[in-house]
Amino acid sequence: MFEELISFCKNRGFVYQSCSLYGGLQGFYDYGPLGVELKNKIKQSWWNEMVKRRSNVFGIDSNIILSDKVLSSSGHLDGFEDVFKDCRNCKSRFRIDEVKDVCLNPKCGSRDFTPEKAFNLMMKVNVGPTEGNYAYLRPETAQGIFINFKNVMDSFSPKLPFGIAQIGKAFRNEVTPKNFILKTREFEQMEMEFFIKPGDNDYYFEQLKEQRKQWWNKQGVEVVFYEQGKDELAHYSKKTTDIMCDFEGTLQELEGIADRQDFDLGSHTKAQSEFDIKAKVKPNTTSIDKLSHFQEKLIPHNIEVSAGVERAFLAILYSAYKKDGDRTVLKLPAHLAPFKAAIVPIVKNKEDIVSCAQGVFDKLQDAGILDVKFELTGNVGKSYAKHDEIGTLYCISVDHESVKDGTLTIRDRDTREQSKISIDKLIELLR
Amino acid sequence: MFEELISFCKNRGFVYQSCSLYGGLQGFYDYGPLGVELKNKIKQSWWNEMVKRRSNVFGIDSNIILSDKVLSSSGHLDGFEDVFKDCRNCKSRFRIDEVKDVCLNPKCGSRDFTPEKAFNLMMKVNVGPTEGNYAYLRPETAQGIFINFKNVMDSFSPKLPFGIAQIGKAFRNEVTPKNFILKTREFEQMEMEFFIKPGDNDYYFEQLKEQRKQWWNKQGVEVVFYEQGKDELAHYSKKTTDIMCDFEGTLQELEGIADRQDFDLGSHTKAQSEFDIKAKVKPNTTSIDKLSHFQEKLIPHNIEVSAGVERAFLAILYSAYKKDGDRTVLKLPAHLAPFKAAIVPIVKNKEDIVSCAQGVFDKLQDAGILDVKFELTGNVGKSYAKHDEIGTLYCISVDHESVKDGTLTIRDRDTREQSKISIDKLIELLR
Numbered sequence: 001m002f003e004e005l006i007s008f009c010k011n012r013g014f015v016y017q018s019c020s021l022y023g024g025l026q027g028f029y030d031y032g033p034l035g036v037e038l039k040n041k042i043k044q045s046w047w048n049e050m051v052k053r054r055s056n057v058f059g060i061d062s063n064i065i066l067s068d069k070v071l072s073s074s075g076h077l078d079g080f081e082d083v084f085k086d087c088r089n090c091k092s093r094f095r096i097d098e099v100k101d102v103c104l105n106p107k108c109g110s111r112d113f114t115p116e117k118a119f120n121l122m123m124k125v126n127v128g129p130t131e132g133n134y135a136y137l138r139p140e141t142a143q144g145i146f147i148n149f150k151n152v153m154d155s156f157s158p159k160l161p162f163g164i165a166q167i168g169k170a171f172r173n174e175v176t177p178k179n180f181i182l183k184t185r186e187f188e189q190m191e192m193e194f195f196i197k198p199g200d201n202d203y204y205f206e207q208l209k210e211q212r213k214q215w216w217n218k219q220g221v222e223v224v225f226y227e228q229g230k231d232e233l234a235h236y237s238k239k240t241t242d243i244m245c246d247f248e249g250t251l252q253e254l255e256g257i258a259d260r261q262d263f264d265l266g267s268h269t270k271a272q273s274e275f276d277i278k279a280k281v282k283p284n285t286t287s288i289d290k291l292s293h294f295q296e297k298l299i300p301h302n303i304e305v306s307a308g309v310e311r312a313f314l315a316i317l318y319s320a321y322k323k324d325g326d327r328t329v330l331k332l333p334a335h336l337a338p339f340k341a342a343i344v345p346i347v348k349n350k351e352d353i354v355s356c357a358q359g360v361f362d363k364l365q366d367a368g369i370l371d372v373k374f375e376l377t378g379n380v381g382k383s384y385a386k387h388d389e390i391g392t393l394y395c396i397s398v399d400h401e402s403v404k405d406g407t408l409t410i411r412d413r414d415t416r417e418q419s420k421i422s423i424d425k426l427i428e429l430l431r
Numbered sequence: 432m433f434e435e436l437i438s439f440c441k442n443r444g445f446v447y448q449s450c451s452l453y454g455g456l457q458g459f460y461d462y463g464p465l466g467v468e469l470k471n472k473i474k475q476s477w478w479n480e481m482v483k484r485r486s487n488v489f490g491i492d493s494n495i496i497l498s499d500k501v502l503s504s505s506g507h508l509d510g511f512e513d514v515f516k517d518c519r520n521c522k523s524r525f526r527i528d529e530v531k532d533v534c535l536n537p538k539c540g541s542r543d544f545t546p547e548k549a550f551n552l553m554m555k556v557n558v559g560p561t562e563g564n565y566a567y568l569r570p571e572t573a574q575g576i577f578i579n580f581k582n583v584m585d586s587f588s589p590k591l592p593f594g595i596a597q598i599g600k601a602f603r604n605e606v607t608p609k610n611f612i613l614k615t616r617e618f619e620q621m622e623m624e625f626f627i628k629p630g631d632n633d634y635y636f637e638q639l640k641e642q643r644k645q646w647w648n649k650q651g652v653e654v655v656f657y658e659q660g661k662d663e664l665a666h667y668s669k670k671t672t673d674i675m676c677d678f679e680g681t682l683q684e685l686e687g688i689a690d691r692q693d694f695d696l697g698s699h700t701k702a703q704s705e706f707d708i709k710a711k712v713k714p715n716t717t718s719i720d721k722l723s724h725f726q727e728k729l730i731p732h733n734i735e736v737s738a739g740v741e742r743a744f745l746a747i748l749y750s751a752y753k754k755d756g757d758r759t760v761l762k763l764p765a766h767l768a769p770f771k772a773a774i775v776p777i778v779k780n781k782e783d784i785v786s787c788a789q790g791v792f793d794k795l796q797d798a799g800i801l802d803v804k805f806e807l808t809g810n811v812g813k814s815y816a817k818h819d820e821i822g823t824l825y826c827i828s829v830d831h832e833s834v835k836d837g838t839l840t841i842r843d844r845d846t847r848e849q850s851k852i853s854i855d856k857l858i859e860l861l862r
Binding site for chain 1: 441442444447449450451452453454456458459461462463464466467468470479483484486489490491492493494495496497498500501504513515524548550554555556557558559560566568575579581582583585586587602604606617699717718719720792801802804805
């Protein structure tokens with residue numbers, strides 16, 4: 001099923017291998033015309049839920065390139081490493097937690113490996129025309145949130161609790177990018193950091209966990225919680241719950257919810273010794289501002305929710321992709337369908353029918369309903385099949401009757417039932 | 432005015448200096464809570480106009496990291512250079528077209544410069560854990576379009592003319608980033624490549640020029656055309672018109688429209704000698720596909736429209752920022768205002784009024800109107816002034832009468848006129 005979905009993604013214009021014209025760039029994927037619509041709608045759904053519907057959450061959009069000072073304070077410069085080793089026989093590369101004694105390449109099976117080697121997962125870039133002036137591509141969007149904490153406080157003076165959220169690209173030099181778009185070197189995150197008074201951690205942790213589960217369900221994805229054991233926790237986290245989804249019998253992580261206590265603001269604040277910071281933070285001598293809350297005079301704690309856009313994309317497609325008798329149908333939730341409707345003239349060589357269909361299309365556009373496709377194949381059955389496959393909610397066919405009295409035929413993607421509808425009712429429905 | 436606008440951007444949460452917590456990263460800016468809303472709305476307006484409203488334009492979202500093969504074929508690896516020299520006295524750095532004999536630093540004025548030095552504007556990154564495996568951050572989104580030309584043709588079989596469009600980040604190691612967000616090292620582009628039959632160039636060039644001008648006018652920005660002279664043209668362009676906007680008496684480029692002929696697809700195609708390529712292209716030995724159009728059996732030409740998101744952002748703010756007697760008002764077009772309405776309880780300590788206002792807010796949210804702010808200052812005049820400054824279209828005040836009979840008072844941002852309105856009419860208006 002997974003292999004079938006990958007070729008579906010390519011054929012139907014959802015996902016292409018990046019730089020495929022030049023043989024491909026491993027671990028990188030481009031999004032095609034339908035992919036970009038689905039991706040944008042997933043991001044919009046998250047942003048509406050996590051920013052627009054919450055009066056105490058502020059959105060930001062910070063830069064991808066971060067100064068080394070930020071990443072030194074956050075701990076990424078020293079600690080954000082993977083360790084790998086290579087098979088000396090077939091040259092395959094593995095992260096050391098992936099392979100023990102025997103090479104996993106089924107045609108190899110050698111036991112001869114190079115020594116283990118550590119490397120930093122961050123990508124380094126030269127900034128400006130002078131050599132040696134380095135910065136990094138952010139490995140997560142969250143750091144952009146922490147370093148803008150004071151800016152947001154200065155502009156809006158929010159009381160605790162409040163959140164700062166961001167959607168954007170992040171980069172990690174994964175040893176072995178794999179599972180199609182589940183683990184790539186360039187990816188997009190949707191993150192919200194919720195700043196709270198110390199002591200309120202468990203309450204907001206549980207609340208966010210439930211809210212995030214509901215969001216995934218609204219996207220048509222069944223998820224389960226996996227609570228990390230004490231030995232699995234990252235050093236900054238007191239508690240982490242992963243939101244997981246089943247792919248062909250294997251649970252994969254879609255999102256992490258973490259109680260990061262005062263680690264982040266404690267790491268980035270000036271004058272650390274003035275505050276009672278509980279987390280084990282690195283001494284910070286370069287920050288120029290205190291990150292305490294104005295009124296509370298303390299370093300807030302934060303609960304992080306961090307989801308991957310591409311993982312959401314794949315989980316949503318995987319959950320929606322159905323075989324229904326002889327047809328393939330993509331049962332996307334209404335708000336995620338790339339097209340809400342396809343306008344289908346029943347023939348393509350009758351001018352009155354085609355121009356009537358064009359009129360319907362134009363009226364929808366004028367009413368601000370833009371997620372509509374004009375489908376001039378001249379074959380109604382083929383148009384239905386094609387739009388079932390890409391998740392279009394309704395096909396609207398236009399025939400001689402439509403030309404005469406304006407009546408349209410609407411066909412439902414999921415039930416395949418057809419009925420008559422007027423243009424006004426159609427506009428109302430699609431809104 | 433420009434200086435005032437910059438501090439307005441910071442204070443009101445539109446734009447912050449990037450990494451300001453660590454002293455700032457020159458040439459990089461982060462977008463605050465209001466900035467991200469405005470930026471998203473500008474991008475949405477462009478996408479609606481250039482992709483969604485056009486049945487023959489396909490959107491994509493390709494990776495930021497590009498393989499060196501792509502950038503070698505496109506000519507960026509060799510030719511995308513700037514030349515600079517440094518003042519030996521004050522160490523200021525200049526692009527050689529910016530300075531002649533005398534240092535521009537008013538406190539210096541030295542004539543002693545280092546020799547001129549060329550450097551490539553692209554940022555290089557190491558991909559994967561092995562040293563020496565380099566790729567580049569894309570210097571423009573357009574290359575992602577050209578290398579996906581065949582993917583889009585394979586998935587959708589479009590006839591000529593058709594377009595492929597993309598919005599996304601691009602990176603250039605500018606010698607001297609300047610003018611706030613007008614010229615930065617990390618920036619965002621909105622680009623559409625319109626693929627046409629050779630010979631149709633002038634027709635579509637003129638059509639796109641007019642359409643793009645109208646788009647800028649709809650964003651509230653007055654623009655003029657500047658047609659580049661023969662000596663100014665890039666080597667790949669037969670004709671380029673820049674769309675310019677006046678900032679404090681100086682014209683600045685917002686967008687370029689270029690007739691690139693068959694340079695781009697000709698550069699990236701396999702088997703160049705099989706086609707009658709007019710542009711002077713580099714021999715390509717690495718591409719694995721022919722980029723001719725299926726039916727036409729020829730390499731299409733393309734007209735490019737390429738606008739900067741941050742430049743649009745600044746031009747829109749600059750055009751909207753007005754002094755009106757004693758008040759500052761941001762006269763943004765309705766579709767760009769970060770908030771459509773602010774709900775303002777006239778006092779903050781009367782429970783019935785606050786809860787009535789909360790009810791109005793909830794009803795708008797339920798009706799899908801999310802660009803609304805709940806404004807609990809308890810001071811109506813202050814709330815009006817604040818929302819005039821950030822461009823909110825309407826302030827809706829809630830008082831004792833509202834509690835009794837549901838009547839609300841609506842105040843218009845531009846006219847400052849007030850009138851009574853019901854919740855149903857308000858929902859209709861905001862839609």
